[in-house]
Amino acid sequence: MKYAALIEYITDKEKIEKVRPEHRKYLGELLASGRLAISGPTTDGWGAIIVYEADTQEQAEGLLRADPFHAAGVFVRWTWRPWNPVFGNKALLPG
Secondary structure, eight states: OEEEEEEEEOSOHHHHHHHHHHHHHHHHHHHHTTOEEEEEEOTTSSEEEEEEEOSSHHHHHHHHHTSHHHHTTOEEEEEEEEEOOOOOOGGGSOO
16 A cells, blocks of 8 residues: 655755765665655755555555654655555656
């Protein structure tokens, strides 16, 4: 099951940039292990959308809380939505 987290970030751009390499490394590990469907920041600087592959929302919450961005206080608040993708265009998504 996919769980989408709509995540609001802090406004401290320096802190975000400092922690971003660790955050992306973590997401890369989730992707490689089949626990991440898609992720990326919003283009307006508000935050990000991360879609996890998990058996339960609680399991997805654990993945979010293990993220270096969470540990560093970058994630301010988030909302969960179970997600059922029906259509997708791989040509429009990153590698």
